[in-house]
Amino acid sequence: MLTHCQTEVPCPVAVAGAGVQAELSAGLCAPQATISPKFLYDPLGSRLFEAICELPEYYPTRTEAAIFARYGADIARAIGPGATLIDLGAGNCAKAASLFPLLHPDQYVAIDISRDFLHESLARLRQRFPHIEMTALGQDFSSRLDLPADISPARRLFFYPGSSIGNFTPDEARGFLRRVRAQCDPDGGVLIGIDLLKDEQTLADAYDDALGVTAAFNLNVLRHVNQLLGADFDVRGWRHQAFFNRDEGRIEMHLQAMRDMLVRWPGGSRSFARGDCIHTENSYKYRKSAAIGLLEQSGFQATNAWVDVDEWFAVIHARAIGP
Ligand SMILES: C[S@@+](CC[C@H](N)C(=O)[O-])C[C@H]1O[C@@H](n2cnc3c(N)ncnc32)[C@H](O)[C@@H]1O
Numbered sequence: 001m002l003t004h005c006q007t008e009v010p011c012p013v014a015v016a017g018a019g020v021q022a023e024l025s026a027g028l029c030a031p032q033a034t035i036s037p038k039f040l041y042d043p044l045g046s047r048l049f050e051a052i053c054e055l056p057e058y059y060p061t062r063t064e065a066a067i068f069a070r071y072g073a074d075i076a077r078a079i080g081p082g083a084t085l086i087d088l089g090a091g092n093c094a095k096a097a098s099l100f101p102l103l104h105p106d107q108y109v110a111i112d113i114s115r116d117f118l119h120e121s122l123a124r125l126r127q128r129f130p131h132i133e134m135t136a137l138g139q140d141f142s143s144r145l146d147l148p149a150d151i152s153p154a155r156r157l158f159f160y161p162g163s164s165i166g167n168f169t170p171d172e173a174r175g176f177l178r179r180v181r182a183q184c185d186p187d188g189g190v191l192i193g194i195d196l197l198k199d200e201q202t203l204a205d206a207y208d209d210a211l212g213v214t215a216a217f218n219l220n221v222l223r224h225v226n227q228l229l230g231a232d233f234d235v236r237g238w239r240h241q242a243f244f245n246r247d248e249g250r251i252e253m254h255l256q257a258m259r260d261m262l263v264r265w266p267g268g269s270r271s272f273a274r275g276d277c278i279h280t281e282n283s284y285k286y287r288k289s290a291a292i293g294l295l296e297q298s299g300f301q302a303t304n305a306w307v308d309v310d311e312w313f314a315v316i317h318a319r320a321i322g323p
Helices: 016-031 043-052 059-079 094-101 115-128 170-182 200-206 215-230 289-297
Strands: 005-006 084-088 107-112 133-138 154-160 189-195 238-245 250-256 262-264 268-272 277-284 299-305 313-320
Touching: 016 154, 016 215, 016 262, 016 268, 043 215, 059 133, 059 200, 059 299, 059 313, 084 094, 094 107, 094 154, 094 238, 107 115, 115 133, 154 262, 170 289, 189 215, 189 289, 189 299, 200 238, 200 250, 215 238, 215 277, 238 299
Parallel strands: 084 107, 084 154, 107 133, 154 189
Antiparallel strands: 005 268, 189 313, 238 250, 250 277, 262 268, 299 313
């Protein structure tokens, strides 16, 4: 008889590294079951995210793009040409590519956990910009950030668009930004896109679109976990949920069980009752001052913050300070 959650002897058939499996298993067995949002991104998840960026409800991508279009020259002046542009969570690399003609980087380093998707994206980009030296790093940067020795230490600009920083709690975000700071010389900095607090309906709609693309993106994490962990999630037994948690100032995405079920994986299992949820993503929303505060508490000094006319989104450039 299986209990609520069991961890048994590890089985050799599992498909991801032991660290990934241990992390997934621990998350699934936690009192509030969780799957880290980084697992939303396999090749299909990355493509679904591209589709989300096209949706009318998903304002962050077009709002950030409008800021780059309007203030691109100012942003380029703040940064100057010849930087080593390091794209954190590069995805299809489209945002960085749109800035190449403004920023004229010497080197472009694209980092993403979704390795295959990243390598395909960078192969296409190399053909468009053969004069820029490019490196793809398939890496999970959530707990450490490793750059190979051949990445120039001079004039590093860490590019972190799309408000991905919001997937971390504020404490985790400060820890992450400090690790980024540790990879900068004093002439380095960050260019970061941060989503701002706004009316709750706009926020909730952005994560629960009418076509159900975000629902598919969220549900796809179960297919990915099946693949990584050898689990037997039945995707049809779950439904997407997204809501704004006012107390925490964040959108939460969950997957809710539509019936009682037992999910097994090599070395473990968990039973879910109808209505139980797996927490799959947080997306914290900030006031502009708090966003600048995050950077300033992490070894950076903001030089400029550009916002759109509705003040829905901020793009902030900050220089490395301190030792
Ligand atoms: C919200 S998407 C943003 C993509 C693109 N930068 C943009 O702004 O449109 C987040 C990206 O970060 C990547 N990612 C998420 N967690 C990651 C992690 N822990 N390490 C490396 N990449 C990660 C995902 O694969 C995805 O491409």
